[in-house]
Amino acid sequence: MIFGILKDIKEGEYRVICTPLETATIIASGHTVLAQKDCGKASNFSNEAYENAGAKIVDSAEEMYARCDMVAKVKEFEESEYGLMRENQIILGCIHPAGHPEEVDAILKSKCIAFTAEDCHRYGSPNCEAAGKQGALFGLESMLTINGGKGKYVGGFAGAPGMNVLILGGGVVGQGALSVLHALGANVTVMDINVGVLRMLGDRYNSKIDTMFCNKETITSVLPQTDMVINAVKWPKQRKDFLIDKEMLKLMEPGSVLVDISNDDPGAIESSHETHHDNPRYIVNGVVHYCVSNIPGAVAHSTSVAYASEMLWAIMSILNDGIEEACIKDGFLRRGLTAYKGYLTHEETSGIQNKPWIRPEDILGIADRKLDFAPPATTTRSTNFYKK
Numbered sequence: 184m185i186f187g188i189l190k191d192i193k194e195g196e197y198r199v200i201c202t203p204l205e206t207a208t209i210i211a212s213g214h215t216v217l218a219q220k221d222c223g224k225a226s227n228f229s230n231e232a233y234e235n236a237g238a239k240i241v242d243s244a245e246e247m248y249a250r251c252d253m254v255a256k257v258k259e260f261e262e263s264e265y266g267l268m269r270e271n272q273i274i275l276g277c278i279h280p281a282g283h284p285e286e287v288d289a290i291l292k293s294k295c296i297a298f299t300a301e302d303c304h305r306y307g308s309p310n311c312e313a314a315g316k317q318g319a320l321f322g323l324e325s326m327l328t329i330n331g332g333k334g335k336y337v338g339g340f341a342g343a344p345g346m347n348v349l350i351l352g353g354g355v356v357g358q359g360a361l362s363v364l365h366a367l368g369a370n371v372t373v374m375d376i377n378v379g380v381l382r383m384l385g386d387r388y389n390s391k392i393d394t395m396f397c398n399k400e401t402i403t404s405v406l407p408q409t410d411m412v413i414n415a416v417k418w419p420k421q422r423k424d425f426l427i428d429k430e431m432l433k434l435m436e437p438g439s440v441l442v443d444i445s446n447d448d449p450g451a452i453e454s455s456h457e458t459h460h461d462n463p464r465y466i467v468n469g470v471v472h473y474c475v476s477n478i479p480g481a482v483a484h485s486t487s488v489a490y491a492s493e494m495l496w497a498i499m500s501i502l503n504d505g506i507e508e509a510c511i512k513d514g515f516l517r518r519g520l521t522a523y524k525g526y527l528t529h530e531e532t533s534g535i536q537n538k539p540w541i542r543p544e545d546i547l548g549i550a551d552r553k554l555d556f557a558p559p560a561t562t563t564r565s566t567n568f569y570k571k
Contacts, residue, residue: 185215187251190222195459197225197483198257203236205495210237217241226487265289277301281535294525302560303519307355309489313479314444315359322442325473333438338368352415353380360413406434414443418451420535426451437469446476514557517543534565
């Protein structure tokens, strides 16, 4: 097959889906790789490095889409790409389909085969780890007096106490933030709805962090003493309430910081809206908000290396085994199938956008095969199936 590495064009995005190392592996398996010119430049991978790995450099996105059987990128597909997708072509990226109806409509109209990468991770995405760790550092940067924060140092100084930080969510993102902040001396409280996760984190950190059950009431009880909140909760898109509303921000001291790593729309934080690296902060009710939607893009080289190594298996499985066999072998890849030749195959998107859908195993004709299990990617359910 002809596989294409697209250049990401989302504002503030610098990562690349495959480095020259993955390129060489794909070529060694007998496939052809086309790399869009400068696709890895912002991640510190030159065109020459891709050529040395065996790829052919292609100047334009138009030529990439026209020539490749499969194309992949890190983030969503932009409006300028909608008309380039074509029938039966395989596309892979962090589509975030439930929150992007126009993108979904374009994918369905093109009759391509689309996989949303964020649903394909069995062990959590390296991007989540990077978002948590780097998001914590951006939160500390936002706390600086020169950035509008109240100027409190994370670990404190002799005679001056360190910061009190509240992390909402104990998953991969929250754990990444926790590892950085605890190491730097912050006083950290982690909230989650999974008592098992809280117990595990308490044991891991020898009870030197605080843990609490996560709901609006417990959050309200600790906000007056909290210097920084990090939101790492994947909020169900069908919910209309918030974990933190605008009035609750008034409980915090002026110059406190809120880092919304999850940054869903709608999300768990009422006052949150997407920002970009060139203008990342704004203030609501005295609280400095940092709400960049692609935090890992700020450490593009490291995140590209980590993410590309994890996504290689999915790319290789599709290229070597074909769609059906790849989805039989890996349930996480199967649940990431978003659209198939004009049919929506993504349950969350169906539930949020009220579009009919069909299960991937049904449209692929593999329901009677022994399928690798994967849990649903989200809590959103839909019975709005295509009518026969």
